[in-house]
Amino acid sequence: MVRSGRLSVRWLVGLVVLAAVYLLLQPVLVRSLGIDLPGLRDLTSLVTESSTTKRPAWQKADAPATGELDQILHSNSRQTYESPAGLRYTRGSQHGHRLKHLLAHAADQADRPGQHGVFDSAKPEEIVALVDEAYRQAQAGRDVREEREGERTIYAVDFGRRIGYIGGESGNRRNRPAARHLRLVIEGHNFVTAFPYRP
Amino acid sequence: MPTKQTMYYVGFCRVCKTGPLGLRCCGQCGNIVLLCDECDAVWSDADLAAPPQYAQGGDLPCPACEASLIERPSHWATEEQIQNVDWLQEAIHTGALELKQGTAFAPDAEDDESPERPASGG
Numbered sequence A: 001m002v003r004s005g006r007l008s009v010r011w012l013v014g015l016v017v018l019a020a021v022y023l024l025l026q027p028v029l030v031r032s033l034g035i036d037l038p039g040l041r042d043l044t045s046l047v048t049e050s051s052t053t054k055r056p057a058w059q060k061a062d063a064p065a066t067g068e069l070d071q072i073l074h075s076n077s078r079q080t081y082e083s084p085a086g087l088r089y090t091r092g093s094q095h096g097h098r099l100k101h102l103l104a105h106a107a108d109q110a111d112r113p114g115q116h117g118v119f120d121s122a123k124p125e126e127i128v129a130l131v132d133e134a135y136r137q138a139q140a141g142r143d144v145r146e147e148r149e150g151e152r153t154i155y156a157v158d159f160g161r162r163i164g165y166i167g168g169e170s171g172n173r174r175n176r177p178a179a180r181h182l183r184l185v186i187e188g189h190n191f192v193t194a195f196p197y198r199p
Numbered sequence B: 001m002p003t004k005q006t007m008y009y010v011g012f013c014r015v016c017k018t019g020p021l022g023l024r025c026c027g028q029c030g031n032i033v034l035l036c037d038e039c040d041a042v043w044s045d046a047d048l049a050a051p052p053q054y055a056q057g058g059d060l061p062c063p064a065c066e067a068s069l070i071e072r073p074s075h076w077a078t079e080e081q082i083q084n085v086d087w088l089q090e091a092i093h094t095g096a097l098e099l100k101q102g103t104a105f106a107p108d109a110e111d112d113e114s115p116e117r118p119a120s121g122g
């Protein structure tokens, strides 16, 4: 039936007629039989979803824009970056920008006092996506502990999978133990800091 | 790689539960505060149970004179500067705070004219 990647005209007409009959009968069948049949919109969304499944897990349709991140990270730009989940990264912190501060957790600093959480990934777009995932999980109230401190909210999000390790003086003394939790500090929608940690 | 800076600190931040509380000296008025090296929470004295002050509009104003505690000439306090602060000396002598020396997380923001990149290799 398929010749050089094209359907013959007869098959094409047949398919269109079948689709039309299905669309006419679908509401009647749903009512009379009490079963849930997909409508045209559901079928269209199925096709759309399957066409995006080839991307890596973090690279969803609303993945962070790499160019925008790079521009802030590799310049003295003070522009605000808003992540796909709606977290705002503004200028601030001793790194000059909250995004730079977050990315400082992509590498260990073995002589930093106490614990220094380090992400397994060093890619800005992956780390921002991970923070977004934690933010969404926190808003949904899944595997999260929440604390308030003035206008700040501090989330402890359990990913249920390894996301990094504990470095710094304390982590290096203990052979850099794995971390599957993320601590996320925000003020409203404004990002303050986030890093892997162990409870 | 950015130059590492010595930072005197007195324990860890109860807000983010990770950052060392560094002794930060205001470059304009010489006031010394406790500044979390991770989340930038600020305490003006040894009463760490009190609510901290947070950054405003991306900057961190000195509680005494409102100059930026982040931008130069503000800096991590030296041993000599620490010795001149009465409330700090009292808290250290009574054991309320324990003074330690460590390495700061970030370089001074105004130091990096060149783009900041992750250290390559080693």
Ligand SMILES: [Zn+2]
Pocket: B013, B014, B015, B016, B017, B018, B019, B036, B037, B038, B039, B040, B041
């Ligand atoms: Zn803190």
Ligand SMILES: [Zn+2]
Pocket: B026, B027, B028, B029, B030, B031, B062, B063, B064, B065, B066, B067
């Ligand atoms: Zn001041």
